[in-house]
Each structure stands twice: as structure tokens, then as C-alpha cells.
Amino acid sequence: MAAPSRGARRPKPAADSPGRRLNTNRSKTDPIANPLACRPPACRVGFGNDVHRLEPGRALVLAGVAIPFDKGPAGHSDGDALSHALCDAMLGAAALGDIGRHFSNRNPRWKNAPSLIFLKHAQALLRKAGYEVVNLDATVSLERPKLAPYIPLMRQKLAEALGLDPDRISIKAKTGEGVDAVGLGAAIRADAVALLYQGTTSVVPKTRMK
Numbered sequence: 001m002a003a004p005s006r007g008a009r010r011p012k013p014a015a016d017s018p019g020r021r022l023n024t025n026r027s028k029t030d031p032i033a034n035p036l037a038c039r040p041p042a043c044r045v046g047f048g049n050d051v052h053r054l055e056p057g058r059a060l061v062l063a064g065v066a067i068p069f070d071k072g073p074a075g076h077s078d079g080d081a082l083s084h085a086l087c088d089a090m091l092g093a094a095a096l097g098d099i100g101r102h103f104s105n106r107n108p109r110w111k112n113a114p115s116l117i118f119l120k121h122a123q124a125l126l127r128k129a130g131y132e133v134v135n136l137d138a139t140v141s142l143e144r145p146k147l148a149p150y151i152p153l154m155r156q157k158l159a160e161a162l163g164l165d166p167d168r169i170s171i172k173a174k175t176g177e178g179v180d181a182v183g184l185g186a187a188i189r190a191d192a193v194a195l196l197y198q199g200t201t202s203v204v205p206k207t208r209m210k
């Protein structure tokens with residue numbers, strides 16, 4: 001390619017082009033308005049997953065929401081696989097270990113404990129380390145029952161627990177298509193990712209909820 005001739009000017013971005021839009025004071029520092037602001041180490045991503053066997057007589061709880069069903073996850077705590085996966089994603093993004101490191105399943109204190117307290121504790125650890133959650137995204141895999149009717153309430157519960165706007169929390173649901181432990185109705189699985197931002201918390205509003 002020929003070198004640009006001396007004195008050649010770079011064309012200015014059009015008024016509505018992405019390059020022009022990034023040139024505002026807000027978007028320069030806001031990782032949501034401007035993904036280019038997410039340069040390491042400002043932004044960090046974490047992944048978490050969790051699987052529980054389903055047993056008769058156990059309550060099925062996801063994100064603190066009790067869902068009527070004849071089986072629920074076996075576990076030391078309430079077996080809330082979604083909260084556990086989110087917890088691992090948040091801790092993982094900050095390299096703070098995993099849920100088992102902070103909440104041993106041998107500790108009687110956590111017997112049948114509501115897992116939202118694990119999430120709140122994980123968030124407190126993140127904040128101590130200088131991080132705020134930008135957004136969370138999770139998928140729950142469960143053959144039955146259908147989770148779609150409960151997803152808005154699950155997002156709301158998580159939003160309240162973490163002091164985040166619900167639009168920063170995504171939950172999807174899938175079946176196991178009749179195969180594997182999930183598909184055979186023997187297990188529940190949750191996978192989650194978390195994006196954290198390191199810096200002034202003013203660019204990541206904690207909440208708009210009352």
C-alpha cells in the first residue's frame with residue numbers, strides 16, 4: 001500500500017459515526033457506553049458453573065425464588081445452582097477463588113443457608129478489592145419445570161440482593177434435550193459469566209431501584 005502523501009489529512013468521522021460518539025466526556029470513562037474503555041486491568045471477566053443432583057423432597061430454589069416442583073437440588077446449602085454459578089463467576093473475575101473456599105460445605109453455619117447471602121458476601125469481597133459488577137449473564141439448564149415464568153422475579157431478586165439495576169442481570173433457561181443428566185431430569189446445571197470494572201464506582205451506578 002502506498003504511504004499517505006505528506007500533509008494528507010485523515011478524514012473526520014461523520015457526525016453520527018461510532019468514532020464521533022466516543023468523543024464525549026461521559027463515554028470516555030464509561031465502560032458500558034464505550035467498550036474501548038474496558039482496557040486491562042480496568043475490566044475483568046469471570047466464569048462460573050455448578051451442577052446439583054435433583055432429589056425428591058428438596059425445594060427447588062433459583063436466585064432465591066422457590067419454584068414449585070417435586071424435586072430439588074441436593075446440597076449442603078439450599079442448592080441454588082444459579083446463585084452458586086454467579087458467585088463463582090464474580091469471585092473468578094477478581095481471582096478471589098471460588099465459592100467453596102469462602103463457604104465450606106463442612107461448615108454447619110451454611111447448612112440449608114439461602115445462597116443469596118453467598119452472592120452478597122462475594123460482592124462485598126469484590127468491592128473491598130476495588131471492583132464493581134458491570135453485568136452478569138447466566139444460563140440455567142433444567143429439563144423440567146419450565147423456568148421462563150420465574151425469570152423476571154429471579155432477576156429482580158438478584159438485583160435487590162446485589163443493588164444492581166435488573167438490566168445488568170441476564171438469566172436464560174434451557175432444557176437438556178432429553179440427554180445427559182440434565183436431560184434425564186437427574187440434575188440441574190447453571191453457567192454464568194460476570195464482567196467487573198475496576199475504578200471509580202461512579203461510572204457503574206449501584207442501583208436505580210428503590
Ligand SMILES: [Zn+2]
Nearest residue numbers: 050079081084
Ligand atoms: Zn452449588
